[in-house]
Amino acid sequence: MYTPHTAQDIEAMLRVIGVDSLDDLVRVPDAVALRAPVEVTPRLSEIEIAGRFRQHAERTTAGAYTAFLGAGAYRHYVPPVVGAIAMRGEFLTSYTPYQAEVSQGYLQAIYEWQTYIALLTGLDVANASVYDGATALAEGVIMAVNATGRKAVLVSKAVHPNYRAVLRTYAEGLDLDVDELPYGEDGCTDLSNLEAALAEQRYAAVVVQSPNFFGVVDALPNGIAQKIKATKTVVIGVVAEAMSLAALAAPGSWGAEICVGEAQSFGNAIAYGGPHVGFIAATTEHLRRIPGRLVGKSVDSEGRTAYVLTLQAREQHIRREKATSNICTNQAHCALCATVYMAAMGKTGLRNCAALNVARANELRAKITKLDGFAARFGGPTFNEVVIRVPGRARDVLAALEKKQILGGIELGRWYPELDDCILMTATELTTSADVDRLATALSEIPVRAAARV
Amino acid sequence: MPLPAFDTPLIFETGQEGRANCYLPEAPALDTLLPKDALREDLPLPDNSELDVVRHFTRLSQKTFGIDTAFYPLGSCTMKYNPRINDAMANVPALRDLHPFAPDHAAQGALAVMWELERALASLFGMAAFSLNPAAGAHAELAALLIAKAYFKKKGEPQRNVVIVPDTAHGTNPASAAMVGFKVLSLKSDAQGRVDPEEMRKVVGPDTAVCMMTNPNTLGLFEPRIHDVADVVHEAGGLMYYDGANANALMGNTRPGDMGFDLMHLNLHKTFTIPHGGGGAGAGPVGVAAHLVDFLPTPVVRAFGADGKPLSATGWTESAELTFALDFDRPDSIGPMRSFWSNFAHMIRALAYCYANGADGLTTVSKLAVLNANYIRASIRDVLDIPYDEINRHEFVASAQSLKRETGVRALDLAKALLDRGYHAPTVYFPLIVPECLMIEPTETESKETLDAFITALREIVATAKSDPETVLATPVNTAVGRIDETRAARQPDLRWRPPQ
Numbered sequence: 001m002y003t004p005h006t007a008q009d010i011e012a013m014l015r016v017i018g019v020d021s022l023d024d025l026v027r028v029p030d031a032v033a034l035r036a037p038v039e040v041t042p043r044l045s046e047i048e049i050a051g052r053f054r055q056h057a058e059r060t061t062a063g064a065y066t067a068f069l070g071a072g073a074y075r076h077y078v079p080p081v082v083g084a085i086a087m088r089g090e091f092l093t094s095y096t097p098y099q100a101e102v103s104q105g106y107l108q109a110i111y112e113w114q115t116y117i118a119l120l121t122g123l124d125v126a127n128a129s130v131y132d133g134a135t136a137l138a139e140g141v142i143m144a145v146n147a148t149g150r151k152a153v154l155v156s157k158a159v160h161p162n163y164r165a166v167l168r169t170y171a172e173g174l175d176l177d178v179d180e181l182p183y184g185e186d187g188c189t190d191l192s193n194l195e196a197a198l199a200e201q202r203y204a205a206v207v208v209q210s211p212n213f214f215g216v217v218d219a220l221p222n223g224i225a226q227k228i229k230a231t232k233t234v235v236i237g238v239v240a241e242a243m244s245l246a247a248l249a250a251p252g253s254w255g256a257e258i259c260v261g262e263a264q265s266f267g268n269a270i271a272y273g274g275p276h277v278g279f280i281a282a283t284t285e286h287l288r289r290i291p292g293r294l295v296g297k298s299v300d301s302e303g304r305t306a307y308v309l310t311l312q313a314r315e316q317h318i319r320r321e322k323a324t325s326n327i328c329t330n331q332a333h334c335a336l337c338a339t340v341y342m343a344a345m346g347k348t349g350l351r352n353c354a355a356l357n358v359a360r361a362n363e364l365r366a367k368i369t370k371l372d373g374f375a376a377r378f379g380g381p382t383f384n385e386v387v388i389r390v391p392g393r394a395r396d397v398l399a400a401l402e403k404k405q406i407l408g409g410i411e412l413g414r415w416y417p418e419l420d421d422c423i424l425m426t427a428t429e430l431t432t433s434a435d436v437d438r439l440a441t442a443l444s445e446i447p448v449r450a451a452a453r454v
Numbered sequence: 455m456p457l458p459a460f461d462t463p464l465i466f467e468t469g470q471e472g473r474a475n476c477y478l479p480e481a482p483a484l485d486t487l488l489p490k491d492a493l494r495e496d497l498p499l500p501d502n503s504e505l506d507v508v509r510h511f512t513r514l515s516q517k518t519f520g521i522d523t524a525f526y527p528l529g530s531c532t533m534k535y536n537p538r539i540n541d542a543m544a545n546v547p548a549l550r551d552l553h554p555f556a557p558d559h560a561a562q563g564a565l566a567v568m569w570e571l572e573r574a575l576a577s578l579f580g581m582a583a584f585s586l587n588p589a590a591g592a593h594a595e596l597a598a599l600l601i602a603k604a605y606f607k608k609k610g611e612p613q614r615n616v617v618i619v620p621d622t623a624h625g626t627n628p629a630s631a632a633m634v635g636f637k638v639l640s641l642k643s644d645a646q647g648r649v650d651p652e653e654m655r656k657v658v659g660p661d662t663a664v665c666m667m668t669n670p671n672t673l674g675l676f677e678p679r680i681h682d683v684a685d686v687v688h689e690a691g692g693l694m695y696y697d698g699a700n701a702n703a704l705m706g707n708t709r710p711g712d713m714g715f716d717l718m719h720l721n722l723h724k725t726f727t728i729p730h731g732g733g734g735a736g737a738g739p740v741g742v743a744a745h746l747v748d749f750l751p752t753p754v755v756r757a758f759g760a761d762g763k764p765l766s767a768t769g770w771t772e773s774a775e776l777t778f779a780l781d782f783d784r785p786d787s788i789g790p791m792r793s794f795w796s797n798f799a800h801m802i803r804a805l806a807y808c809y810a811n812g813a814d815g816l817t818t819v820s821k822l823a824v825l826n827a828n829y830i831r832a833s834i835r836d837v838l839d840i841p842y843d844e845i846n847r848h849e850f851v852a853s854a855q856s857l858k859r860e861t862g863v864r865a866l867d868l869a870k871a872l873l874d875r876g877y878h879a880p881t882v883y884f885p886l887i888v889p890e891c892l893m894i895e896p897t898e899t900e901s902k903e904t905l906d907a908f909i910t911a912l913r914e915i916v917a918t919a920k921s922d923p924e925t926v927l928a929t930p931v932n933t934a935v936g937r938i939d940e941t942r943a944a945r946q947p948d949l950r951w952r953p954p955q
Contacts, residue, residue, distance in 0.1 A: 103518055
């Protein structure tokens, strides 16, 4: 309990209110009285709470494995300065900065976040963040639907399957058709039927991800974005691994008008999936369709620089059912962590970190594909993930690796039945050569089952 | 205590290129690793020393008001103390660094956290089950309405597309309804600020999908006839949705499930002490009655007994003897709402808060939240209008309407004058049905001394408004900046820094 009241306090306060007891304050009609006693956890002291979580931690054994997991949640180095700043109580315990005069610090930090995201994505503006990468995609699609008045969207199958699944959840509410573009042998989105698909002008947007779910650089080739835009269709670029933005061509430079994605990689813990931090960036043309909060720069009554939440006429608390979205929170604190991280890393650090990711994944690919029966499934250049084709079923190989305390990657058959002999393996700056060697050795020791594929 | 005023240059205006910190080992050049056409040309970001970064953000924090700074009576937001043990537990490495695609057998402790919290919430609010999937309250509202839509579709009643929302409702309610293609019907409150079951009877019908309510409502008033309202909606074939924004008022006292609600959400960042963090990340579990469990978002955590058999849902259960699995295979589910399973770090914080209180403690929490709110109301009722002057719950609404008529000082001006006194402002101009309103929610974690000092400050400001209104109209003057030109911000949007040409 975190209540400071003494019995004398309570008595004095009840007297001022004019009631006799606390129960008189909370009395409810019999019809809604508790029907069953409330059963919650037993009440514990802080010492006991720490003990219980120690038990939960002991039952969470994944940390004892050498892991090559990614697929939208990435293990990166987080300098301690990020936590030291983010845990300052003023940042941690403030509300949404509606009272701008006492929130200038947080507002400026969000303005800096918006700038970082706009610069990294190569677009004009970015919002104050949204829940995560998948919801950012759904909201980006809603922007395109509102821009075009069309109720269908064309999404590459190489977009993260979880993002596509969330889009389908939202689409059910919005009464939206979601069609898919296949991927080709190089692992990139197959654009050969794109022009035919666009001819009917029924799609609000074309959605591609780069690096895509297979880790492959999948930016639209020269000229394609222009062809899409010529049919008044919006180009949406997805980035599930924000670290790649420090190295790869910015989505704005290859034609994305809206770029949505996930910035967990910048200074945020993986934390079993959340909270992470989604972003939405766009060209100025789409500014007033961007959902969620935006911080703008203005002046105060004395002419001093001042920051404030702006363009609120888009938002639910003003527009109610006519709002661009029902979004009410952003992921401010996660965006703050990302901003501190980017500031501490700097341009030099971010570029080096991105280079290390590519180098470690290249090393992993080189060492694993040297083994008999293992090959890279796709040919295109990759960022920090690579799809490895294994002898036999991926599931069996991963299970064998687990016995050797290795989490070897993610089984693609879970979403792509045709890839059930493929594993998505991830390496970051935290992956060492020794880790990769361990993986290679373990794989070489797994008895190769006859690849009896039906 | 006023916040310091000093200009802080943008991080982009500081630093020197090449001023690198020592976080990483040597890296190869990017153009030796990837084809040139895949690479970006420039990256116009600043390089700063770690010390300069620390100073920059420390100064920004000093220009930010938090609960840790001072009293934060922001109505409808439940700005209670955020215990530090919660953050310490969220930072236990095995949990903090757990990957969502780790196999279930290597994530049993994390799944136990989710299971224990889910069971506690179900018991505390009288629901059959919760999903911890949605990322925030508004996100959970969306999930709940998608559940309703799927339920009616399966039942063969897809024509049900009207959501009834009282005029006191939060803005997210109608906005969420619009996102699932439901029409919004706004219902006027009665003279006592309540929903009248007879009025409800006039608007329900074969197109009624969901009635969205909060209880206590946004005026801080308990809806005494909620059970009758629920009966009317149910008889018409609709579902009752409980907006859990005000759940801090009723723990251990009454439950949405007992009031007749079929669906609900919670804002764990309000009632369960998760730090608001400047506006997120939040967390919004969505709860349902038994007939809607199959429609919950995926995945859900399933528990198995020592015999390996699935455990049927019961009250809170000791997790040590159980094993757990994430269940994605739910054919009637609306599907996932977000990339991964939950805002897990926040589930840790919420469970730590449950541990620290237990059922009795949470009951006391709600009682003292109500006590604090009533104490302030009773202490200012002679200087400000109280449109509904009766026993309220965890918050109440005052109005500056008379004061404005007398002096020209509005609710907004009182809010700014409070900032000058070192307090955060109450919520102003919400709910929409009370003119010049100030919505005050002190929460249970504030002491009588803090409340007394706040009451004194508010009374003094009102007295100044009567003797010297110009002084109040000119506030704030003790803050980092004065009142901000919001029109200019909206008309000439400057939303980012740009590199000098």
